Amino acid sequence: MNIWGNKIIAIATCILLVSCEKEVTYVYDVNTVTVSAEGSNKPNVKTTAEFISIAYSDLLGKAISNAEQQQLNVAYNSFGDNKLIEDLIIKNLLQKPGAQIPSKASMLVDVDSFISNTYKKFYNRNPNAFEMYFMHKLITTNNTITPTLIYYAFMTSNEYRYY
Numbered sequence: 001m002n003i004w005g006n007k008i009i010a011i012a013t014c015i016l017l018v019s020c021e022k023e024v025t026y027v028y029d030v031n032t033v034t035v036s037a038e039g040s041n042k043p044n045v046k047t048t049a050e051f052i053s054i055a056y057s058d059l060l061g062k063a064i065s066n067a068e069q070q071q072l073n074v075a076y077n078s079f080g081d082n083k084l085i086e087d088l089i090i091k092n093l094l095q096k097p098g099a100q101i102p103s104k105a106s107m108l109v110d111v112d113s114f115i116s117n118t119y120k121k122f123y124n125r126n127p128n129a130f131e132m133y134f135m136h137k138l139i140t141t142n143n144t145i146t147p148t149l150i151y152y153a154f155m156t157s158n159e160y161r162y163y
Helices: 003-019 050-060 065-080 082-095 104-109 111-123 129-141 146-157
Strands: none
Touching: 050 065, 050 082, 050 146, 065 082, 082 104, 082 146, 104 111, 104 146, 111 129, 111 146
């Protein structure tokens, strides 16, 4: 055989040796973990009437009158963008005389208590450790954060729309 024949046989032998390796499959036994966020197990969306009356009672501490409920229902249902009208309703209720919003000074006296009470008031649950840490850090490091701003954020969130 010539030199080219020997090289071709050597290359073919190398290819066969490399290609004949047994394929190894690794199987890792991993436990299945279900991950869910707090508040994500609320399956029911509040109706328009429920949303308005609950928001009113959460902020003013009393039941809404039929006339005011009807007026807000008409405004809510006649407008195409529900998120925008919810935003306007919440802003209106936050500025209403008699709205029960803690002062900034009382919020800063006991930040953890304010956070826990806010979660219970609007979400009907306790905050988890991360939520508590994040809100505490937000309130203590940012001078522009007010209870009204926090109430607004909670009441316009997706979780507040569910029960």
